[in-house]
Amino acid sequence: MAADHTGTAPPRRRVVGAPVDVYEVEAGIVVLADLPGVDPSALDVGLEGRILTIHGTPRTLATGEAIHREFELTDFFRQLRLPIDVDPDAISAELRDGVLTVHLARIGRPVRSPSRPPAGGGGG
Numbered sequence: 001m002a003a004d005h006t007g008t009a010p011p012r013r014r015v016v017g018a019p020v021d022v023y024e025v026e027a028g029i030v031v032l033a034d035l036p037g038v039d040p041s042a043l044d045v046g047l048e049g050r051i052l053t054i055h056g057t058p059r060t061l062a063t064g065e066a067i068h069r070e071f072e073l074t075d076f077f078r079q080l081r082l083p084i085d086v087d088p089d090a091i092s093a094e095l096r097d098g099v100l101t102v103h104l105a106r107i108g109r110p111v112r113s114p115s116r117p118p119a120g121g122g123g124g
Contacts, residue, residue, distance in 0.1 A: 018076040028106035
């Protein structure tokens with residue numbers, strides 16, 4: 001971070017990691033992130049290679065001067081390494097009721113399937 005003309009760095013906002021769930025589906029990857037209080041205009045979702053970056057800044061819902069405060073608004077930031085290659089031109093994101101849903105379309109490899117024992121149980 002660059003210092004200003006007085007030689008001190010500007011104050012940084014506190015950042016917390018957004019809780020996420022990541023699912024592999026036939027079409028690719030679906031990421032769900034909990035971002036309470038973040039407006040779509042204050043959300044940035046980016047992809048570089050297999051690294052998905054999510055950054056959101058929540059907005060204050062109350063107006064006026066605070067008399068007592070325990071609720072701290074903090075930025076959300078999360079970077080995830082995706083397990084498969086995804087198409088950077090085929091990403092969709094929707095923020096609804098504080099939950100971000102990101103769909104990333106797979107390229108290349110087929111869907112992984114869980115190992116299953118052969119039908120019939122085998123054995124002699």
